[in-house]
Amino acid sequence: MTPVASSLSTPDFQTLFESAPGSYLVLKPDLMIVAVSDAYLRATMTKREQIIGRPLFDVFPDNPDDPAATGARNLRASLDRVLQNRAVDTMAVQKYDIRRPETEGGGFEERYWSPVNTPVFGSNKAIAYIIHQVEDVTENIRLKRQGSEQTERSEELARSNAELERFAYVASHDLQEPLRMVASYIQLLARRYQGRLDEDANEFIQFAVDGVNRMKSMINGLLNYSRVGKQQNPLKPTNLEAVLEHVNANLQIAILEKNASLTWDPLPIVMSDPVLMLEVFQNLIGNALKFCGPEPPRIHVKVVPMGWQWIFSVRDNGIGIDPKHTAKIFELFQRLHTVEKYPGAGLGLAICKKIVERQGGRIWVESQPNQGSTFYFSLPLRTLMDA
Amino acid sequence: MNDGIKILLVEDNPGDIRLTREIFNECKIHNELHVATDGEEATAFLRHEGTFAGVPRPDLILLDLNLPRKSGREVLMDIKKDPDLQRIPVVVLTTSEAEEDILETYNLHANCYILKPVDLHQFLNVVNHIENFWLSIVKLPAH
Numbered sequence: 377m378t379p380v381a382s383s384l385s386t387p388d389f390q391t392l393f394e395s396a397p398g399s400y401l402v403l404k405p406d407l408m409i410v411a412v413s414d415a416y417l418r419a420t421m422t423k424r425e426q427i428i429g430r431p432l433f434d435v436f437p438d439n440p441d442d443p444a445a446t447g448a449r450n451l452r453a454s455l456d457r458v459l460q461n462r463a464v465d466t467m468a469v470q471k472y473d474i475r476r477p478e479t480e481g482g483g484f485e486e487r488y489w490s491p492v493n494t495p496v497f498g499s500n501k502a503i504a505y506i507i508h509q510v511e512d513v514t515e516n517i518r519l520k521r522q523g524s525e526q527t528e529r530s531e532e533l534a535r536s537n538a539e540l541e542r543f544a545y546v547a548s549h550d551l552q553e554p555l556r557m558v559a560s561y562i563q564l565l566a567r568r569y570q571g572r573l574d575e576d577a578n579e580f581i582q583f584a585v586d587g588v589n590r591m592k593s594m595i596n597g598l599l600n601y602s603r604v605g606k607q608q609n610p611l612k613p614t615n616l617e618a619v620l621e622h623v624n625a626n627l628q629i630a631i632l633e634k635n636a637s638l639t640w641d642p643l644p645i646v647m648s649d650p651v652l653m654l655e656v657f658q659n660l661i662g663n664a665l666k667f668c669g670p671e672p673p674r675i676h677v678k679v680v681p682m683g684w685q686w687i688f689s690v691r692d693n694g695i696g697i698d699p700k701h702t703a704k705i706f707e708l709f710q711r712l713h714t715v716e717k718y719p720g721a722g723l724g725l726a727i728c729k730k731i732v733e734r735q736g737g738r739i740w741v742e743s744q745p746n747q748g749s750t751f752y753f754s755l756p757l758r759t760l761m762d763a
Numbered sequence: 764m765n766d767g768i769k770i771l772l773v774e775d776n777p778g779d780i781r782l783t784r785e786i787f788n789e790c791k792i793h794n795e796l797h798v799a800t801d802g803e804e805a806t807a808f809l810r811h812e813g814t815f816a817g818v819p820r821p822d823l824i825l826l827d828l829n830l831p832r833k834s835g836r837e838v839l840m841d842i843k844k845d846p847d848l849q850r851i852p853v854v855v856l857t858t859s860e861a862e863e864d865i866l867e868t869y870n871l872h873a874n875c876y877i878l879k880p881v882d883l884h885q886f887l888n889v890v891n892h893i894e895n896f897w898l899s900i901v902k903l904p905a906h
Contacts (some may be wrong), residue, residue: 557778
């Protein structure tokens with residue numbers, strides 16, 4: 377048999393080790409650093425010549441500014457265990473900050489690691505080396521932290537909202553009784569002393585009665601607003617064409633009075649609450665009728681599917697809105713005109729916003745003074761499976 | 764023999780009591796308004812107990828649901844359980860629109876459920892209804 381000439385030279389293990397796709401630090405049992413992979417150097421922002429031949433904890437001390445730093449202590453304990461038990465020791469995820477080079481500003485940077493320490497036995501069965509292998513898990517920890525911060529923030533927000541709603545409900549509910557007293561007695565006064573009071577007194581009473589009526593309207597509106605979504609009815613397939621027919625019927629009187637035309641494109645069936653959708657469309661269309669210009673109102677509803685949403689629009693040819701006010705009008709009690717000119721407590725749009733946002737949508741308007749308005753709102757495209 | 768309608772108003776709010784008095788003063792039909800300011804007083808009145816020994820039997824009871832101590836609902840239950848009092852018509856007045864209140868009331872067989880008005884004109888309407896109601900039941904044979 378011909379001996380096979382070995383044409384394979386011994387691999388350059390040093391280069392292989394240094395270029396290996398893992399972060400490795402090789403220590404002697406006395407914790408002197410004898411070898412290190414390039415990946416480890418990159419992960420710890422160090423240079424080979426700075427650390428070879430030096431004691432581990434001289435090179436990698438704990439962050440002095442972190443009073444809770446336990447990285448070095450835990451690592452020492454793990455390495456002791458390796459030497460003691462002559463077996464692999466896997467550490468829990470550790471916070472072990474690393475030094476930033478002076479050229480880049482110095483100081484320490486936060487890092488989290490998942491380390492494993494492995495003994496390497498020599499020919500005499502004694503431990504010759506310990507391989508300290510790490511994985512940088514800082515990003516994971518950061519993402520998790522952000523996630524839980526976000527969860528905390530949204531829970532906080534939910535609690536705060538629930539409190540505000542309860543407050544609005546209790547306030548408006550409890551305000552009804554004193555309001556009733558004021559209203560009834562002023563009216564009784566007016567009735568009882570009709571014709572026996574002077575002109576001033578009559579005017580004073582009128583102002584008082586007007587104030588009471590407006591208060592009544594605001595309180596009822598606030599009660600309605602706080603009741604929206606209180607019931608949390610489960611979402612069900614909602615035929616929006618039927619909803620629009622309903623709105624049309626409800627607003628018939630105003631529509632006929634103003635010689636208005638209300639039209640709509642074919643509308644889909646969406647997963648929603650029909651009562652709430654009725655509220656939204658009736659508010660928007662009602663507003664379009666109310667804030668009309670000199671011409672008879674022409675109102676058109678359409679829908680466009682866009683990506684994962686339905687975008688609904690209600691367009692009118694009314695008095696329009698100055699763009700600088702378009703954000704404000706969705707807030708509670710915000711009105712742009714006097715009550716004499718256009719009645720209402722200023723809650724309709726706030727209610728629409730609440731309903732739409734609760735379903736994961738947005739509401740906004742595009743308008744110019746005297747050029748009509750188009751109110752848009754989005755609803756997520758939900759399938760029956762999502763219910 | 765009919766010398767007007769005797770009404771028992773069960774109401775704790777002095778403002779509402781006075782309002783009711785004022786309205787009934789303007790009422791076309793002669794009437795006598797008695798007032799009980801809580802549920803216990805109302806029951807004592809209806810049973811002629813204690814200080815209420817000599818009071819007349821009301822022809823109509825106006826009952827507010829939200830009362831201190833004994834609630835309006837309990838008073839209503841008592842009235843409907845008592846064979847003596849059962850036939851007195853009861854008009855329940857309340858500020859609560861809550862459906863539960865409405866349902867409960869009907870289950871307890873009140874004759875009528877009226878939302879306490881915020882408005883004087885609505886109250887006057889209520890009185891009108893009561894007047895018409897009275898005029899209609901007056902035609903029934905006496906118990």
